[in-house]
Amino acid sequence: MLQLAAHDILGCCVQCLVLGAAIYKTWRDSHRVGREFSYVIKKEKKKVFLCRLWDIISVRAGLKKVPWDGYLNYSRHSPKHRDRKTEKFFFLNCTTGQLHVGTVNLATEGEMIPCVPNALISSVHDSNGDQQQDAMLLWLEEHACRLENGMIKLREERGTRSISLFPEEPPFCSTAITNGVKVRASAVFVPEIADLQNENAKYTSSYSIRMSLQREGCIINGIPFSSCQLKWRHWIIRANDHVESDFNGEAVIGKYPLLLPGEREFVYESCTPLPTSLGSIEGSFTFVPGRLADPKGAPFEVEVARFPLQLPDYIF
Known part of the structure; x- marks a missing residue:
């Protein structure tokens, strides 16, 4: 895990991913035997290369290396996973060029999921291909592209940027x-706790809800209020078009966020399993103008527009 500690963090992250892709390509090309890779050449084994790449990226971008605690950050674990650490393992198939990630059944069943669309990969054994295009390069390039175009961003949590x-x-x-x-x-697929053998909960997604109050404050029937506080939530979770759950409950992860104009977003994350690779969540929050202890008006509903839950083309 890399703990970010640089001023231009976004630029550094993009540069790191591009640098990583370039270093990997150079190393890959230098370790070909005929038209095949060799990760067991005495000069440098794969594990040694990855450690060296980690060091190079850390120094180049001014990052601090810290050990990963093994937990899925920013997500609430289901009871099944709270008693043990959930690690994410990636594997590069040197023959097919595909990159895989392990599921919760990796240790017992060897269960893995491909991380890159197979159609984009050109194997070392593809006699019709002029140039190899393996998943590792595609994966790094896609990650850098998403950072650069703003699809994913950096955030700071308890003094740590990630x-x-x-x-x-x-x-x-x-x-x-x-x-x-x-x-x-929005939501992101969580491969390390996916269970493809569980027909009722094959695919698990972690979803992030970010709420804030506009600078004008809370306006109800033309009357402005300087604050509002969450009281209730309502979720509709679908697998394909079938409603899996229609749920009402107080608070969010045990909290009743108080929103004030212009303050940072209140962010919380949770997880939900699905039996299908495609689904969605939508719903609403019930807020009280003012505070729960001192309401200034009647409760009102706030829309949570539908967002997708899905098995993506690229898995990170």
């Missing part, structure tokens, strides 16, 4: 403004 994989732009991120309350929502 790359958030939650999409920030439509169609993968929804935005709705109701009575001055703005809600943005």
Whole structure:
């Protein structure tokens, strides 16, 4: 894991991914035997190369290397996963050129999911291809592209800057403004806790909800209020077009956020499993103008526009 500690963090992250792709391509080309890779050449094994790449990126971008604690950050674990650490493992198939990521059944069943569309990969064994295009390069390039175009962004949490994989732009991120309350929502597939053998919960997504109050404050029937506080939530979760869950409950992750004009977004994340690779979430929040302890008017609903849950083409 890389803990970011640079001024131009976004630029550094993009440069790091581009640099990583370039270094990987150079290393890959220098380790060909005929038209095949060799990760067991005595000069440098794969593990040694990855450690060296980690060091180069850290120094080049001014990043601080810190050990990963093994947990999926910014997400609430289901009871099944709270008693053990959930690690994400990637594997590059040197024959096919595909990059895979392990699921929750990796250790017991060897279960993995491809991370890059197969149609884009040109194997070392493809006699019709003039140039190899393996998944590792495509994966790094796509990650850099998403950072550069703003689809994913950096965020700071408790003094630590990191790359958030939650999409920030439509169609993968929804935005709705109701009575001055703005809600943005998006989700990301979580491969390390996916369970392809569980027919009722094969695919797990972590979703991020970001809410804030516009500078004009909360406006209801033309009357402005300087604050509002969340009381209730309502979720409709679909697998394909079938409603899997229609849920009402108080608060969000046990919190009742108080929104004030112009303040930073209140952000919370949670997880939901689906039996299908495509689904969606939509719903609403019930807010009270003023504070729950001192309401200034009647409760009102705030829309959470539908956002997708899906198995993506690229898995990070």
